Amino acid sequence: MPTETPGIALRHATEQFGRSAVAGVAFVGRAFVLFVECGYWLVADPCWRKPVCRVAVVSEMIRMGVRAAPVAAVMALSSGIMLSIQAVLSLQDFGAQSRVAAAIAVTMFREFGPLITAFLIAGRSASAVTAQLGTMQISQEIDALRVMGINPIHYLVTPVLIAMLVMLPCMTILVDILAVLGGGIYCAFDLGMTLSSYAQHALAALVPFDVMQGLIKSIMFALLITLISATYGLSVQGGPAQVGAATTRAVVTATSAVVVTDMVVTFLLAR
Amino acid sequence: MHDHTNQPPVPHAAVEVDHLYAHYGQREVLHDINLAIGQGEIHVIMGGSGSGKSTLLRHMLGLNRPSAGYLKLLGQDMNNSGTRALQELRRSIGVLFQGGALLGSLTVAENVQLPLREHTQLDENTIQIMTRMKLGMVSLPGFENFMPAELSGGMLKRAALARAIIMDPKVLFCDEPSAGLDPAVAAGIDELILRLRDAMRMTIVVVSHDLTSAFRIADRLTMLDRGQILITGTPQEVQSCEHERVHRLLRREQQEDILDPDAYLKQLTETID
Numbered sequence: 357m358p359t360e361t362p363g364i365a366l367r368h369a370t371e372q373f374g375r376s377a378v379a380g381v382a383f384v385g386r387a388f389v390l391f392v393e394c395g396y397w398l399v400a401d402p403c404w405r406k407p408v409c410r411v412a413v414v415s416e417m418i419r420m421g422v423r424a425a426p427v428a429a430v431m432a433l434s435s436g437i438m439l440s441i442q443a444v445l446s447l448q449d450f451g452a453q454s455r456v457a458a459a460i461a462v463t464m465f466r467e468f469g470p471l472i473t474a475f476l477i478a479g480r481s482a483s484a485v486t487a488q489l490g491t492m493q494i495s496q497e498i499d500a501l502r503v504m505g506i507n508p509i510h511y512l513v514t515p516v517l518i519a520m521l522v523m524l525p526c527m528t529i530l531v532d533i534l535a536v537l538g539g540g541i542y543c544a545f546d547l548g549m550t551l552s553s554y555a556q557h558a559l560a561a562l563v564p565f566d567v568m569q570g571l572i573k574s575i576m577f578a579l580l581i582t583l584i585s586a587t588y589g590l591s592v593q594g595g596p597a598q599v600g601a602a603t604t605r606a607v608v609t610a611t612s613a614v615v616v617t618d619m620v621v622t623f624l625l626a627r
Numbered sequence: 628m629h630d631h632t633n634q635p636p637v638p639h640a641a642v643e644v645d646h647l648y649a650h651y652g653q654r655e656v657l658h659d660i661n662l663a664i665g666q667g668e669i670h671v672i673m674g675g676s677g678s679g680k681s682t683l684l685r686h687m688l689g690l691n692r693p694s695a696g697y698l699k700l701l702g703q704d705m706n707n708s709g710t711r712a713l714q715e716l717r718r719s720i721g722v723l724f725q726g727g728a729l730l731g732s733l734t735v736a737e738n739v740q741l742p743l744r745e746h747t748q749l750d751e752n753t754i755q756i757m758t759r760m761k762l763g764m765v766s767l768p769g770f771e772n773f774m775p776a777e778l779s780g781g782m783l784k785r786a787a788l789a790r791a792i793i794m795d796p797k798v799l800f801c802d803e804p805s806a807g808l809d810p811a812v813a814a815g816i817d818e819l820i821l822r823l824r825d826a827m828r829m830t831i832v833v834v835s836h837d838l839t840s841a842f843r844i845a846d847r848l849t850m851l852d853r854g855q856i857l858i859t860g861t862p863q864e865v866q867s868c869e870h871e872r873v874h875r876l877l878r879r880e881q882q883e884d885i886l887d888p889d890a891y892l893k894q895l896t897e898t899i900d
Contacts, residue, residue, distance in 0.1 A: 406745075492730075500728035503688050504742045504790075505717040511745075 416519035436538025458561030489589025674851035721791030
């Protein structure tokens with residue numbers, strides 16, 4: 357009836373909100389349990405039982421690090437040049453073009469390096485992890501591992517986590533350096549600054565804490581991306597359509613979580 | 628013939644199910660299941676789609692927890708076992724999943740060797756010999772380096788069977804071993820199951836909706852319908868059963884229940900919730 361329509365709509369909206377809230381809390385709970393379980397397999401269990409398979413770790417490191425390096429290099433150089441253009445335009449109003457190198461170096465090492473790398477890995481590896489685990493879930497491969505007495509977290513997720521924790525900081529350093537180099541190339545072209553002079557300015561502006569700040573962030577991003585993508589992958593039920601949906605949700609959630617975490621960590625470390 | 632209420636005790640049962648109930652959300656999918664599967668027998672659990680046979684199998688494997696009742700596998704209570712004890716117990720069983728469930732990133736040999744590498748300290752030479760032996764038992768020699776995606780449906784099931792028996796399990800579970808195969812290949816899988824029982828003296832639990840296959844291999848059968856056991860007995864006892872629903876299932880007749888759309892939607896919503 358027309359008089360009931362707003363009430364019904366409100367009820368449906370409330371129900372939907374409630375369901376989403378419950379699903380969100382359940383997801384965080386599952387991700388936390390996964391975190392604890394990975395911690396157990398990573399730290400406690402190797403002391404007296406079987407360690408994580410090294411071959412699987414190396415294979416994941418190659419997949420998410422080495423194979424992503426060309427794309428990361430292109431993104432880093434482009435970002436460095438882009439940042440350099442904006443810095444030159446902004447600083448020339450104050451006659452402070454000589455500070456461009458310092459601005460680019462500090463900004464890249466503290467903020468954009470970890471962020472760009474995390475976006476790349478979230479888009480590339482998080483989707484791959486979710487799709488792989490989701491496909492294994494619907495084809496009963498995860499069940500097969502369980503009934504063989506093989507823990508799927510130990511066998512499938514922990515190698516990804518180790519590889520991510522190693523490769524994301526390494527990739528971040530690579531992106532930082534290439535982005536600063538990209539900025540240097542533009543400065544040499546636009547301001548006539550030599551690369552050695554640019555490098556001297558950049559190194560003089562950087563302090564160890566800038567590099568540490570970026571690395572702390574990249575380690576946190578690695579943890580988030582792995583847990584989010586694995587939780588979505590292991591939660592897949594149904595058919596191939598659900599794998600696609602879970603993959604999309606994993607990338608969106610991981611990217612959002614990276615941005616929010618970046619903001620919180622920057623706030624805490626900059627005080 | 629034995630119905631589920633007066634099934635006589637089976638001495639040294641490999642699998643015991645006692646007053647088992649299971650729910651998906653609010654929906655009851657298994658109702659008061661009582662079953663004892665003796666050691667060394669081939670026991671086929673059959674029934675139509677949605678009868679609860681796959682759910683019962685998942686409970687037997689410890690992948691699902693029952694709402695009530697208990698389940699013993701090789702004398703060990705599945706409900707009250709810790710994760711580690713359950714993992715130890717699972718080394719004594721083998722499972723052939725419906726689609727094979729071979730890991731797509733590993734070769735056939737790597738799939739078959741996986742339980743050995745994870746649970747034993749055998750040297751590489753022994754592992755290779757055992758792999759070749761088991762692949763030979765399932766008539767799949769020479770396929771060690773093939774990827775699962777390169778195998779046909781029947782070969783995939785044979786390779787999965789080789790993985791399931793690599794640890795010489797005491798109990799082998801097979802989920803719809805003949806599903807999706809042509810009759811000749813399905814008959815080949817049945818022959819293989821019979822050969823395995825004779826050669827390795829293992830208990831084999833088969834879940835199937837294929838009547839021909841079920842009556843070909845079973846020592847005893849359990850017929851499930853709507854989450855309840857209709858009958859447990861030898862193939863002859865099941866065929867001579869007077870129960871109307873058993874007759875319908877054996878004649879492959881559809882149930883006469885008319886689906887009520889409202890009730891179905893309500894059931895579906897409850898399941899999703």
